[in-house]
């Protein structure tokens with residue numbers, strides 16, 4: 001088969017540290033299974049590159065990256081000196097831009113973030129049912145609140161007016177909702193295969209193996225809220241085997257804390273999905289373990305991007321303290337994704353997921369450094 | 384002194400039930416202390432009124448209500464028959480509109496929702512420090528994401544585009560941020576008086592008795608995010624005794640679950656505040672106990688509105704099951720607010736708050752009906 005090529009972009013802060021462990025795991029797996037896998041490291045996007053070149057990445061960055069099958073990103077964002085608020089605010093905005101540029105440039109219209117409380121992960125909720133959490137939050141990743149349209153009239157003056165436009169298209173709405181239903185269906189199939197079942201009730205009293213919950217704020221943000229709701233009702237007809245549910249974003253956040261085990265697949269807009277996925281990360285045990293990916297499931301010419309949910313954590317950067325677990329789960333998800341073309345990669349992804357899970361379960365509560373955790377997992381993977 | 388007049392609007396669902404208990408408590412307090420307090424009940428806004436008159440409230444509703452010193456609202460929102468999705472969606476939007484009409488019509492530009500885990504309230508977080516939660520979330524309540532501007536181009540067609548405009552003014556931004564700092568300062572004063580202290584660090588290493596955390600999503604929603612940030616930096620100069628802090632909304636939600644005891648006053652936009660206050664309600668023990676108010680602190684001609692954070696809970700309406708605690712805390716807050724003009728009302732508000740708190744503490748975990756809880760509290764208040 002063909003060689004699969006990954007662009008590795010360590011980024012800022014703890015990014016290079018956790019990416020280092022991911023690459024070690026990839027090396028171990030490649031050596032063990034003779035995987036047809038290659039990777040190239042890029043010093044950009046990053047704050048350091050920006051300091052030197054006046055831009056976070058080269059002008060042709062997207063063209064360069066497009067030659068790869070996937071992008072494995074550490075973390076972006078350098079807040080600059082904390083004692084200089086002006087620079088702090090400026091540099092933060094600069095260094096995060098490439099993230100949104102890649103999502104848009106490669107039309108990575110799905111952001112997928114699972115929440116499961118794996119054994120060994122920190123449980124923030126008091127209720128024991130937190131152990132049953134098993135949801136997938138699917139965030140619309142291409143438009144909506146993130147289109148960046150708007151401006152500041154009379155900037156800095158007492159009568160200033162700032163606007164920000166939210167733009168939603170029915171096409172992008174349809175595709176993310178349909179993707180949600182497809183995921184619900186395939187999750188149900190996987191569960192049944194694994195001998196686990198769940199049951200969700202439809203409005204007309206039937207019982208289904210899976211559910212999609214649509215989140216909007218349609219009682220206040222009417223226009224796209226109504227469009228989302230109509231698209232959801234329509235597309236749900238194609239999936240009579242999947243139960244449907246609606247939540248308003250405020251209530252959804254509340255229920256993520258009060259009864260998260262009741263959710264299966266959750267579909268939300270870009271900003272509301274951003275918020276819900278951070279909550280989902282907490283439900284999984286926190287940023288130290290939460291994987292994330294930005295997918296383009298429709299265009300094989302466009303690389304998808306894999307990054308942990310966490311940021312660059314400048315406060316602990318360079319100290320070998322960052323937990324690489326989230327990055328390694330992310331890497332496992334990347335291999336699984338790439339495995340759609342090369343099944344040996346899917347198998348390696350599964351192996352990595354199992355090794356990281358086992359490491360987590362066995363080391364609950366112990367204090368270990370970045371490299372120590374990476375080494376323990378590489379050891380599990382070694383032939 | 385003059386008589387203080389309250390417009391009581393029970394609303395939909397469990398609204399009338401919990402308002403019934405609030406009125407009983409008000410009667411008890413009035414009789415006991417000879418309070419100069421009167422109230423009038425209105426059958427609107429409500430879904431029932433809408434069914435009969437084709438509108439949720441009369442055309443001159445705001446004019447009628449403006450004659451009162453405060454509005455005590457039960458809950459709004461009737462989802463209609465759950466088995467008829469079309470009607471469900473329609474009726475929900477209709478019946479909630481008056482809430483936003485009142486907030487806008489009376490320029491109730493502050494929405495204040497405290498979070499404290501009082502003894503007896505349900506603790507959702509595993510960490511014992513949840514007992515130390517003591518924050519006040521202040522939501523901008525007059526503009527931003529809720530301006531209702533936007534539309535649907537090619538409605539219902541495959542190429543539909545829905546837009547929603549967010550509009551923020553520097554004036555409304557300044558006033559809500561300044562209000563936040565003032566609250567932080569007065570909370571610190573109250574704490575010190577009560578012999579309790581907290582300590583927050585400023586960026587330049589000083590220690591303060593209070594903190595304001597500004598929440599935005601300025602790394603994605605730049606225009607108003609930057610304006611908010613600039614206003615915050617500027618106004619903070621007037622309050623050197625108050626420490627400042629920034630969070631992005633996604634991280635803020637996460638930290639509300641991971642370490643909510645670290646927050647003091649939190650200031651957020653209309654939508655982000657909506658989300659954060661629902662989370663704050665959970666931190667306080669859930670919707671059963673969470674008070675809320677919509678204040679106009681600047682114009683004495685405009686009544687403020689007091690409503691619990693919870694909705695109309697149609698699933699348990701009419702069964703005497705709703706917990707009136709949130710409504711009674713809300714009523715206590717109303718009396719405290721009205722006490723700015725009449726100190727006997729402030730004292731009554733304090734008395735009600737103490738009675739509701741004591742009832743909560745003594746009855747943790749017991750199953751009681753709406754009326755039973757109301758009666759127990761009235762009994763505590765009785766002379």
Ligand SMILES: CC(C)[C@H](C(=O)O)[C@@H](O)C(=O)O
Nearest residue numbers: 096099100274309602603633
């Ligand atoms: C860094 C920021 C722009 C980004 C987002 O809001 O999408 C981040 O929070 C995320 O969730 O990936």
Ligand SMILES: CC(C)[C@H](C(=O)O)[C@@H](O)C(=O)O
Nearest residue numbers: 219220250479482483657692
């Ligand atoms: C009913 C709804 C429009 C309202 C809001 O979003 O403001 C509610 O959620 C609230 O928090 O008071």
